Amino acid sequence: GAVVSQHPSRVICKSGTSVKIECRSLDFQATTMFWYRQFPKKSLMLMATSNEGSKATYEQGVEKDKFLINHASLTLSTLTVTSAHPEDSSFYICTGARGETQYFGPGTRLLVL
Amino acid sequence: QQQVKQSPQSLIVQKGGISIINCAYENTAFDYFPWYQQFPGKGPALLIAIRPDVSEKKEGRFTISFNKSAKQFSLHIMDSQPGDSATYFCALLGGNEKLTFGTGTRLTIIP
Numbered sequence: 699g700a701v702v703s704q705h706p707s708r709v710i711c712k713s714g715t716s717v718k719i720e721c722r723s724l725d726f727q728a729t730t731m732f733w734y735r736q737f738p739k740k741s742l743m744l745m746a747t748s749n750e751g752s753k754a755t756y757e758q759g760v761e762k763d764k765f766l767i768n769h770a771s772l773t774l775s776t777l778t779v780t781s782a783h784p785e786d787s788s789f790y791i792c793t794g795a796r797g798e799t800q801y802f803g804p805g806t807r808l809l810v811l
Numbered sequence: 812q813q814q815v816k817q818s819p820q821s822l823i824v825q826k827g828g829i830s831i832i833n834c835a836y837e838n839t840a841f842d843y844f845p846w847y848q849q850f851p852g853k854g855p856a857l858l859i860a861i862r863p864d865v866s867e868k869k870e871g872r873f874t875i876s877f878n879k880s881a882k883q884f885s886l887h888i889m890d891s892q893p894g895d896s897a898t899y900f901c902a903l904l905g906g907n908e909k910l911t912f913g914t915g916t917r918l919t920i921i922p
Contacts, residue, residue, distance in 0.1 A: 704854075730908060741900060741912045742855070791854045798843045798904055802854035 701725055702794045704803035711782055712811055719777045719806045721792030727772035728794030733765075736789040736805075748775045782810040814838065817901050817913030824920055830888040832916045834901035837882065841911075843904035846875065846886045848897050849915075855900060859886070891920045 701724040711717050721731055729750050734742040746767050747755045754767035764786075766778040779786050787810045793800035815836045824830045834844075845860035861868045861875040861884065868875045874887040888895055901913040 702854075732909070739915075739917075741914050744909060747909065793910075795908060798908075799845070799857060799860070800910055802847070802856065805852070805854040807852070 700794075700796055700799070700801040702728075702792065702801050702803040704792060704806050706806060707804060708807045708809075710809045710811065713783055714781055717779045717782055717808060719779075719790055719792075719808075721775045721777070721794070721803050723773045723794035723796075723801075726794065726796050728775075728796065729772060730795040731769060731775040732793045732795065732800060733767060733775070733777050734791045734793070736791060738789075742791065745777075779808065782808070784810045786810050814911050815901060815903055815913045817916060819916060820914070821917040822919070824891045824918065826891060826893060826920055826922050828891050828920075830891045830895065830918055830920070831885055832899050832901070832918070833883065833885045834913050835881075835883045836903055839882070840905045841903040842906070844875070844877065844884050845902050845904070845910075846873075847900045847902060847912075849900065850897050858899070888918075891918075893920045893922065896920045 703722045705720045731748040733745045736742050744757050745760045748767045748769040750769045750772050756762045769775040789805050791805040792803045817834045846858045847855035848858045849855040859870050859873045861877050863879050872889045877884040896919050899916045902910045
């Protein structure tokens with residue numbers, strides 16, 4: 699058990715467009731979901747904490763108006779990258795928390811041209 | 812502010828050997844210490860985790876050794892196999908439910 703899915707797995711978009719990434723906990727309810735960003739050969743950087751039914755909490759330096767997070771249900775959180783630019787190209791990964799364990803999704807690779 | 816230091820950055824081990832990755836942390840505000848394994852292009856997967864009230868935990872070929880007084884914990888992979896080649900991250904979980912990750916170790920198992 700404890701499977702987290704992400705959709706899409708890869709997305710290529712033009713600069714200035716918005717991209718939505720979905721994160722779903724398939725077999726458990728995740729009151730809290732986390733969004734991470736990972737650059738090539740680097741560690742994971744926490745972007746924000748997403749709590750069902752409330753506003754997301756963003757880490758220092760992360761623009762909340764650029765990275766919109768919605769946690770509409772106990773199994774779904776979405777990350778929308780608004781007005782994407784090439785520097786937003788990265789690997790975005792979500793987790794669903796069950797107890798003290800975070801289960802990672804497979805990640806979404808975003809390429810902004 | 813780096814709260815966890817992971818070493819080595821990269822590691823090459825011969826098949827059948829023991830792979831050892833170390834992490835050291837700076838304060839005692841953490842109560843759960845997981846290790847994650849990540850293959851290229853994939854999300855990290857929980858490998859094994861330990862709490863600070865035990866000094867060692869073993870699951871198959873994977874063992875975590877924990878030294879609370881030294882604020883260090885390590886991952887040992889026994890009988891390392893080519894399929895173990897991946898990047899490994901240690902992490903710390905504090906009371907705020909947030910994970911703090913180490914910088915990662917790229918492990919390569921050679922035949």
